[in-house]
Amino acid sequence: MKSIAELVSIALLSGLLASCASEQRTTVNSDRIVTNPIDLNYRFQPNEESRREAADPVLEYFKGYYYMFASKSGGYWRSEDLAKWEYIPCTTIPTMEDYAPTILVYGDTLYFTASSGNTRIYKNAHPEKDTWEEVDTKFEYPQHDPAFFKDDDGRVYLYWGCSDVDPIMGVEVDPKDGFRAIGEPKALIHHSCDKYGWEVPGKNNEESRQGWNEGPCVLKHNGRYYLQYAAPGTQYRIYGDGNYVGDNPLGPFEYVEDNPFSFKPSGFIGGAGHGHTFKDKYGNYWHVASMTISVRHWFERRLGLFPVVVSDKYGMYALTTFADYPFCIPDRKVDFEKGDINMGWNLLSYKKKVAASSSLEGYGPELANDEQVETWWAAQTGNKGEWLQIDLGEPMDVKAIQVNFADHNFNIHAPHGPVVYQYYIEGSVDGNKWTRLVDEEKNQQDAPHKLHTLATPAKMQYLKICNSKDMEGSFSLFDLRIFGQGDGKVPVAVTGFQATRDENDKRIYRFVWDSQEDVTGYILRWGTQKEKLTHSMVVYDNQYEARYFNRDSEYYFSIIAFNENGVGAGDF
Structure with a gap:
């Protein structure tokens, strides 16, 4: 074990x-x-209910920096290392508020466009400054969810599609002639809900209608073109990205049986769709994608970053099993296929005993450690002194704490300055004598999903976060997540596992197994290749129904239990 x-x-x-x-x-x-969601200054939206939003990301490495754009963000971010991000407000792109941006590195210039009926394209040779200029565009086809792709020979293509009816389209363009289309656009991906369960909309892919195929992206690897697309809708945890593959940038393309390659329907925060796959400066592949909250509004979303394996033998797949646990951004070329980059810290806080200074009805403290971003604890006020405490049950080695603020009852709309939380986190062995572990009382950063790592592990049973600044609304937390190492035993091997396929709808599987004591949950893994199970789902019960399988594919499964002490016996 x-x-x-x-x-x-x-x-x-x-x-x-x-x-x-x-x-x-x-x-x-x-x-x-770092961990997911990415800790960014997610902008509050200009209208409707007060909420943060960013989605449909695209990311490219350009002149020593990674530049990342996302829908409805009022600007963009840049980073030297994929870990720390600098926000650049943007006022020189009039279409910055359009959804689904895309960027293109062409020569010494970065180009930008976004969803619109009439394509407008902007360029900037120095995007560290907000000095974008409009291109005299000759592209004449209306498009939504655009995506640029530059091939190794310098030829450029534009793809688009965002519909529950229309296909994913693509055409070659000439950036030297105003991105004029070369030839006629081609239909590349059509809807196939009857064959591919993951394209069916609904929280559990249960609705009897077509989902949305959208958000294309193209990656070239070893001479083959991977045309990515998202389905079935951004408001669902089962939102993911799939692949078709071909030998030409405009097809024909063939469906990849092991789809979707980017998928995260479980954990603290779910969703891994409408993303962009890119290479970092060391040659490692990553996928940045949309993650969902979708409580205050369907488009209440965050961004996630996942390592990606691109294998000639096993295809392409994102590593999402512990993607919302702490992991390390490498500073060199690594082999994600032989292992992941998880720090090896276990979740200590799940459904442990909690207490709070106060709570609003329906937002009790037990919602602050339930591993569900869709629920949250809210104090009765935003006053200095409101607090939440978690009892781990016994002293454990605490190595990191992720603070996820919920912005409850805020009345903030764009444009706005940084929304700054100030607080501190204390730890105690006995509940009487406290040691300060995190001090953010003078914080000036807008960091709603901050991960605090401790230089030295702290042996603590009690953790308490205290608000130290009067603020509007309520001091509130989606979850206060504590990571480290327990001192007990890891779970034994799971017994009694059964996978049953629905006789009337082969897109549906039902799973049951014997429950265990002293477990946090179970990791259900599956794939179409026996020797490489490329997908995973965290389940907290001993049964599960999934409707996102391919009708005509055969699958292999494994299951393993985990707790605060580690992953148990079995095929991990």
Whole structure:
């Protein structure tokens, strides 16, 4: 039986995480340790109910920086390392408020466009400054959810599609002639809900209508073109990205049986669709995608970053199993296929005993550690002194704390300045004597999903977060998530596992297994290749129904239990 930490140690010995390994043996370099959702200054929207939003991301490496754009953000971000992000407000692109941006690196210039009936394209050779200029555009086809792709030979293509009826389209364009279309657009991907369950809309793919195929993106690897698309709708946890593959940038394309390649229907925050796959400066593949909250509004969303394997043998797949646990951004070329970059820290806080200074009805403290971003605790006020406390049950090694603020009863709309929380987090062994672990009382950063890593693990049973600034609305938390290492036993192997396919609809599987005591949950894995199960789902019960399978594909499954002490026995 191996804990998460032991599994990661094996990977470290093989050199996969050499850069993180030395830091784990001494002190943690928090600069490169992150988790999902990405901690950004998500903007409150200009109208409707007060809420933050960012989605439909695109990311490219340009002149030493990663530039990331996302819908409805009022600007964009840049980073040197994919870990720390600088926000650049933008007023020189009039279409900045349009959905689904795309960018193109062409020569020494970055180009931008977004969803609109009439394509408008902007350029900037120095995007660290808000000095964008409009291009005299000759592209004449109306499009939504556009995506640029530049091939190795310098030829450029534009793809688009956002509909529950129309297909994903593509055409070659000439950037030297105002992005004039070369030839006629081609229909590349059509809807196939009857064959592919993951394209069916609904929280559990249960609705009897077509989903939305949208958000294309193209990646070229070893001479083959991967045309990505999202389905079935951004408001669902089952929102993911699939692939068709071909030998030409405009097809024909063939469906990849192991779809969707980017999929995260479970965990603290779900969703991994309408994204963009890119290479970092070391040659590692990543996928940045939309994650959903969708409570205050369907488009209440966040961004997630996932490592990606592109294998000639096993195809393309994003690693999402522990994508909302702390992981390390590598500073070199690594092999994601042989291991992941998870820090090996377990979740200690799930459904532990909680207390609070106060609570609004329907927003009790038990919602602050239920691993559901769709629910949250809210104090009765936003006054200084409101607090939430979690009792881990016994002293445990605490290594990181993720604070996820819920902005309850805020009345903030764009344009606005930074929305700053100020607080501190204390720990205690006995509930009487407290040690300050995190001090954000002078914080000036808008950081609603901040991960605090401790330079030295703290042996604590009680953790308390305290508000230290009077603010509007309520001091509130989607979840206060505590990571580290328990001192108990990891779970034993799961028994009694059964996978049953629905006789009338082969897109549906039902799973049951024997429940265990002292487990946090179970990791159900599946795939169309027996030796490589590329998908995973975290389940907290001992039964589960899924409707997102391909009608005509055969599947293989495994299941394993985990808790605060590690991952149990089984095929992980």
